[in-house]
Amino acid sequence: MGAAPPPPAPAANEYEVKAAVLDNLAKFVDWPPEAATGPLGICVVGQDPFGRALDDVVRGKPINGREVVVKRFKPGQELTGCHIVFIGSSEKNKLRSILDRLDNRPVLTVGDMPGFCDEGGTVSLDLADNRVGLTINLQAAERARLQLSSKLLSLATIVHKGGHGTLR
């Protein structure tokens, strides 16, 4: 048993990595005062692609002194206690209405469906070259009154998208 070399580690599961990225994002975001205290809610809307990976990754690791709580919501449900909202690709058709309802709320919206930032989402997790890449929509972040750290911005592709053509 002892001498056998360990089997080659397989590449990591996409959603295990994305779960860890989601958790990590919180470190680089400052929320406005009304959302800056209490447990930090990471919410998943629609079909949950993470499974327990997300719960595992946040377990026992407070971020900036705040406890992290994972919550799951069905489409159409009121999103409460959320600081980061991940909108799964199952909600592709409802993306606009979900983003509309979150508009002007201090919430970091994250998604991985194509065109997420174009529709007004804040952070898109794109898969390119078998790696997870970040695209950040600064205009959406400003509307949500979120301060993103320069370190985060340096790791991401930046876009400015007003989203869904509403007049503001």
Added chain:
Amino acid sequence: MRNLLKAPWLLALLATSGWCQNKLAEASLEQLLNTEVTSVSKKEQKLSRTAAAVFVIGQDDIRRSGATSLPDLLRMAPGVDVAQIDANAWAITIRGFNSRYSNKVLVLIDGRSVYTPSFSGVDWDHLDMPLEDIERIEVIRGPGASVWGANAVNGVINIITKNAKATRGGLVSAAADSHGGTDGLVRYGGVVPAGSGDGAAWRAFAKYSRIAGMPLPDGSPGGDAWSRVHGGFRSDWDISPYDSLTLEGDLFSNDSGQSRHRWFYPTNFDPPFRQDVDAAGGSLLARWDHTFAGGANTSLQAYYDTYRRNDMGEPEIQRTMDLDFQDHFAAGDRHDIVWGLGARSLTSGLPPGYEVALTPPIKTVPLFSAFFQDEVRVAHALWLTLGSKVEHNAYTGFEYEPNVRLAWAPTYRQTFWAAASRAIRQPSREETGVDIDLLELPVAPGLLAVTRLQGNPHIQSEELRDYEAGYRTQWTRRVSLDLTTFLSFYRHLGTEETAAPVFVPGLPPHLDIALTVGNKGRSVNYGGEAALNLSVTSRWRISPSYSQLHINFRVDPSSTDQQGFVLAEDAPRHMFQIRSFWNVSRKLEWDHTLYWAQSLPHETIPSHARLDSRIAWKVGERTEIGVVGQNLLRPRFREFEETFQIAGTEVERSVYGKITWTF
């Protein structure tokens, strides 16, 4: 959540394959963005650790099946044997031993058991929730006793309704069928206080159905038309980010009838006659879920369930009170532990003065239980689950129901699993304390032969030792396959033991033939199930499945039961189905379901096929119009034999139209 937690192996449905979780949790954002990933579908992740034969019927399957009753929905799960006896009675089982009172499958609705232990079985006509409110039905083939306890011998059917947060707004539907049946549903949901995000979500429904009667084999009316009224509510309230409270309840009233015989054993002197059957009942359930900061969670649930049923002229009452505690946490990197405690009080009875006598007429018995289950990650992609339930019941005392399960996922796309379990069915009140005349027959002028069945207070639990193995794979994004095989050893199965006839000189003089409930049956069953899911194009999906079952029932040499095998072995040896879902356009769906079951080995039920077809149009965003044809292949056919005095009627070809409006 709770229902998933009840089955720790089902937790796997929520779990990923767990590569280097710790490493990822500690990685910096830069490292994460440089980590190479493989893209896998949710399905693979969900099933990778599940070491059991599970089939999940989702809301989309429910909607597109065109089924109007819960029993018809269950037909789509492979290996589930659904046979309609008459318009309001069904025989439903998994992996054999089907009967009006199939006693080896446990059925739960949101964690509330609807299996009636006093006679061991399920009154399917009591279960009439709006099918639109079901989130999913988890059908587990094989024993689930180590978590769910006694009577989860051949399987568990776990019906989970939608959270009230998912059913805001209104829904109105109306349907009518070609035999005069009608169905109407009104549902509305909201939040209290209105407009708040943090309030308690609620929904309430009222439903009325009139189900047309079906004909007896000779074509005459079966007298089994019925109507039902059902109302209920569910409320879900997130008290805090860590706590949620669920409250749900319902009330129903059924007014039906059936063609029945006077005696249990068929004779030429006993033509069927119509008998009223009516039932009314209700339930109330409260559950509190708490999530701890580390991800551990715990729940406390209490429910009350009662009904009164006039069946075969006997008014039967049932009352159940249940308290259930459950806790789930991870211990270290490798252990995922679930444990729980339960207490239940069961009151059942028949008031004295009726044909069937129970001794004592009304009785309350307690049931205590505890379970523990540990899922251990023993190596990369290899999980071992060990656990047992321990129960104390009023008839056989302590019972233990252990299991061991192993899941190996060598790649993200495939899983091998195996399991060994012991499960029991505890004796029912009826088996321990019944006294009923089964047949009175004149054998000579002035002399009756009276065959009676008597309960046996010393009866043992039926026992199963079960071995299962399975393989699941997601070949490509479009093709998945699930294979299962099982070998099951049953002993102490129920028999009817005869004593020598005794002449009783009373008035009138008669021959007394006493049968006593016994435990002298054994059976070795084996078989398997295969289910394929194939997305032929992005708009067309087909799901074929096949199941095979062999039952070899024997009685101990000391047994006098000559007929037990007839009932015990009465299951189709082969069943096949194929479901097709076609999105003709964004607004139009056309779906088909074809079922086929082989003839029953010892009965007169021939092989039969059933074809259902559904066309549904979406008119605007809020309205759907559907037309469904059921049993299209033949004008009428019989699915199950005469059973428990019920003459049984024939399922007819029918068409119904339904309009659903949401607002």
